[in-house]
Amino acid sequence: MKNKKVSLGLIGAGRAGMIHARNFRAAVPHAVLTAVADPCRDNVQAALEELEIEKGYEDYRELLEDEEIDAVIIVTPTKYHCEIAVAAAKAGKHILCEKPMAMTVEECEIMEAAAKEYHVKLQVAFMRRFDRAFTEAKNVVDAGEIGDVVMVRSNTRGPSIPKPWMYDIRKSNGPLAEVNSHDIDTLRWFTGSEFKTVYAMGGNYRCPDAKQDFPDFYDNVILAAGFANGMQGMIDGAQGVLYGYDARVEILGTKGCIFLGKTQERPITVCRSDMRSYEAFTNSWKFLFKDAYLEEDMDFVDCILTDREPKVTGHDGKMAVKVVNAGNLSVSTGQIITL
Known part of the structure; x- marks a missing residue:
């Protein structure tokens, strides 16, 4: 299989979709991007022109009928993931399915079952597991250099105001899904354990347009967790923070601590005559995890060619969705939820 090329089709040509598309088009060995599908004709046309490919569809089903295509990247709103993944299988x-994997645990299980039945790989796009700093930190933890892990704290805060469709928690699963799925997976990865208890609080502080029709919407959330192995976890998430894109992690052990997170887009600090210093805060996840996306895409192709299990599986995606659902239940009821 070493000399084989994996032919890929992109389903969903938005911001994240085009990151994957550019990688597969020009930077991933043994991969060729041959088709794009998106219900918006303008998105399809723009993608075809930029990627210099010819096959574009407004219905993803037409892309799936293309016998030349070996694999697909699903980068659509979460509520369509299950339907598309089952059809693809x-x-x-x-x-390769972008996070969140699906809306419910049941949908995730349907996706897993379809992949197993039709003998296809199912990888969930938690690209932070492929980030060089994150993988190095995992090696440090596994080597016992900070002793036993006690607590993992992770935050993701984005500068953008949520899209109006995200206001309906029943359709988007809220910021815990859209923003904090990566943090949930990060906690699972570094603790090596499953969430046991979850307590979450949410509030709407920056989106006044949502308050009348969607009183349950939150743009700020904090979540405290207990794990099956006794470790502790904390997550905070926010949308519309304006100051930049902020993704950081702390891993506290019995003999030390690891700090993860790059906040500067340019490694430069300017000191001015008014005795104030200035640093440019990074404003996009697209920049911060650019290399991780590429490593993730390369690994997806490699697992197909070598016929091995993906490093991030459907089970990983499902367990994150399980925590999202429990967190949203905790936000709405004010109760501690036991998984």
Whole structure:
């Protein structure tokens, strides 16, 4: 299989979709991007022109009928993931699915079952597991250099105001899904354990337009967790913070601590005559995890060619969705939820 090229089709040509598309088009060995599908014709046309490919569809089903395509990347709103993934599996296409994996645990299980039945790979796009700093930190933890892990704290805060469709928690699963899925997976990865208890609080502080029709919407959330192995976890998430894109992690052990997170887009600090210093805060996840996206895409192709299990599986995606659902239940009821 070493000399084989994996032919890929992109389903969803938005911001994240095009990151994957550019990687597969020009930077991933043994991969070729051959088609794009998106319900918006303008998105399809723009993608075809930028990527210099010819096959574009407004219906993803037409892309799945293309026998040349070996695998698909699903980068659509979460509520469509299950439907598309099952159809892709039936068509014999391997699947790289962006997070969140699905809306419910039941949908995740349907996706897992379809991938197993039709013998295709199912990888969930938690790209932080492929980030060089994150993987180095995992090696440090596994080597016992900070002793036993006691607590993992992770935050993701984005500068953008949520899209209006995100206001309906029933359709988006809220910021815990859209923003904090990566943090949930980070806690699972570094603790090596599953969430046991979850307590979450949310509030709407920056989105006044949502308050009348969607009183349950929150743009700020904090979540405290207990793990099956006795470790502790904390997550905070926010949308519309304006100051930049902020993703940081602390891993506290019995003999030390690891700090993860790059906040500067340019490694430069300017000191001015008014005795104030200035640093440019990074404003986009697209910059911060650019290399991690590429490593993730390369690994997806490699797992197809070598016929091995993906490093991030459907089970990983499902467990994150389980915590999202429990967190939202905790936000709405004010109760501690036991998973």
